[in-house]
Amino acid sequence: MPTPADPAVLPVDKEPAVASTEGALAPPATGDRLHALDLALAAALVVGYVGCLLATVEELGYARDEGFYFHAAASYEQWIDLLLQAPGRAMTRAAVDRHWAVNHEHPALMKTLFAMSHRTFFDRWGWFAEAGTAYRFPGMVASALAVGLVFVWGRLAVGRRAGLVAALLFALMPRVFYHAHLACFDLPAVALALASSFALWRSLEHPSLGGGLATGLVYGLYLDTKHNAWLFPAIVLAMTALVAFDWFRSPVRPRRPPTPWGLVAILTVSPAVLYVGWPWLWFDTWARVIEWGRFHLQHDYYNMEFLGVTYWKPPMPRLYAWLMTVATVPGITLLLAVLGLGAGIRRELGERWRWLAERLPRGALAGGPIAGRTTVALWLMSILVVYAPWWSTNTPIFGGTKHWMTAYPFLCLFAGAGFEVVARQLDAALASLPVRAWVRSALPLGAGSAVIAAPLAMTSGAHPWGLSSYTPLVGGAVGAATIGLNRTFWGYSTGAVQDDVNVLAPPEARVYLHDTAQPSFAMMRRDGRLRPDLRDTLDIARSEIALYHHEPHMSRVEHQIWVIYGTASPAVVGTHDGVPIVWVYARPE
């Protein structure tokens, strides 16, 4: 076993074959090289995922927040036009504030990309038939890059098949697939959290100024994407401390611990990237940064149903994040992640706290296939830090699973490692049995297919009802409705009943939008999904058609529709697996 300060460095393609008689597996070292096949696989994953997202995007209505981001992106587009025409005027405070004030509670990177994509791919080149798809495209690309990066990291830290399984398990999380379509920040934040951690990992495994700068640069982009990024310094600090700890314990060590270039860079380079990338901060910088922080740290509490109770103020349930993870992430992904984590921890213990490792029952978990001195700790830290806010009963729970999705790539990386453990153990078992060679060689593919099948079926079955999807562990959508888990939010499911609205609505009808944002509805009309003569209203009494997206606390909206329309019978009910999600009322003539 290599010491922490002197890890064995083996090329990845010379991974040790499995097998000690104790059932332990020697870990490979971090591979420094990606082969052409790996690059091809990564590219195929990225292109394939973008293709899947584009092929399914038309069925997905626009979420509430997307409407606000369309509006912001349109404002940014105007500023970009001004910048190209009159740069001097564009840089004045008046111009910056006028165009960048909209939606300034969120940083600008993705909205800027939405704007550029719309202006380029829709207005100029006409690549997309729908303006909404052009706005969504950068989010799709970011999501697909996250899938590709999961593969690359899994490949480097564990192996090719582990990377592939990890990437597919990530891509095939039903809620990840849903969010990956959107012109929102959640999946881009996942992608940049992953990229920041990856850059940090490279700088920890191979300390260099360049690695540190890369970490700072990528983290700056992450900061400019969403406030989830505020948690990342905790990970950097913990990992820096771990490296120092390893240096301190090493029997043979340099005079000084490795320079924490990553830490230095996130304190210097990243804020500069944020500043440059977010024009709203160019004036009154400190006041606006404080306002940004205050907005999210003192965020309103929205309503969220959990186990039949609607929570709208603290204390929030501590189990929420954990149970919702179990309820929405395919069970096989979680099982593999536990196996991978167990194997990783066993290796960590063996390297850093041998006395504890020796007390573990032998063969309890196969030894760690995860390479690198810091890999397991970084992956684990990236999960724990992201989930940490939900240990507090004051943390709002309204965002459902999207607020801790940044942990999911790491969950899947552990799952990839878990799959590697399973594949190697099975291979070793078959090696001692009289089976034909093709059986052994086909086994990884068969096992891989078996672990991917359920996530694939769940994800394809969940579309376009991503936020209503639940795993068999809670009985699927039916079980979730029965035990009282959130049915839907964000008003996006209007897309699932758009054809019915077009049929039901009389000419020039006003449609009560309920939870759908007005700019989201406007985009559906602009894209031709809804009839151009339909008008939106937030006044039930002035509407002829009324939408209702079910959440218990919103049922009062449905009750209002009953009284105003004089009927309790919806004309259309949109269901997912037989569970009502959205319904449409038509005012009787």
Next chain:
Amino acid sequence: MSRVGLLWLAVPLVGLAELGAHQWLAGRAPSVAEWEALRGEVAALRKEDELVVVAPAWAEPLARHAFGDAMMPLPQVARADTTPFAYAIEVSALGARAPETLGWRVLDEHRSGRFRLRRLENPAPAGVTFDFTAAFSPDRVRVVDAAGQDTCSWNPAAPPVAGGLHGHVAFPAARFVCPGGMFFFVGVTVSEDERYRPHRCVWAHPPEGSPRRIRYRDVPLGERVQGHTGLSWFLMRDGAGTPITLTVRVDGDSLGTVVHRDQEGWRHFALATGRHAGTRAEVEFEIASERAVARHFCFHADSR
């Protein structure tokens, strides 16, 4: 490594088991088309105005869509409770039972596709002599101030108003319009309880400084006047308002006063009619609160 190592096959098998479970669960609940196809059968089973209950409760919108207002009218959907109903049709899917009718006698039960239909009999239906919410109309009701003056006028076609998610409950077109602003009317609407369930009730926001009195003439009285009081839960669940009193009088005799506080939800009350039982009389509901700010009070009452 021995054959024991083959136990690791359990992991991919778990994946396949999850696939099977997903497929089974996804197709378990009846589709919209199956609900729609059930309409004729339920219509044949239901007599007069019998109640239709749905199990599991989350499937009720599908039943309302499929069966329509004729079989699931708003007053029944937004009922106060099931006690007045003598019979009910339970439409059950996925083996669920409706908690409200669990103790009722099963008169008939049969399977229809993926549903189970039951005709149920209430073992002890309440003999309701008068429903104050159902009977609310200008023919029967006066809304007066403390001095007994008709300060509110009936408007059968006032502009209906709905507050949306963060606003007030719907204000119906037909209502007594009272001085003081839009909220100060008396009329029948639907308000939500502490579990966000609907209840049809008489809205009576108390006015500032003096009570609101709602008088029903010629009411056939049973042994008690009972019902529920409530405030729109979503708006009042934080409990910032002053208590509301509901005093019930029969021909000027007070039966008692109910005090409703914000966080009490949909609260039951019962007041004995005493010597007035079995007679026809004028019944007055007096609603008052120390401060008339955001007192979205609604009540349902009957005599039985």
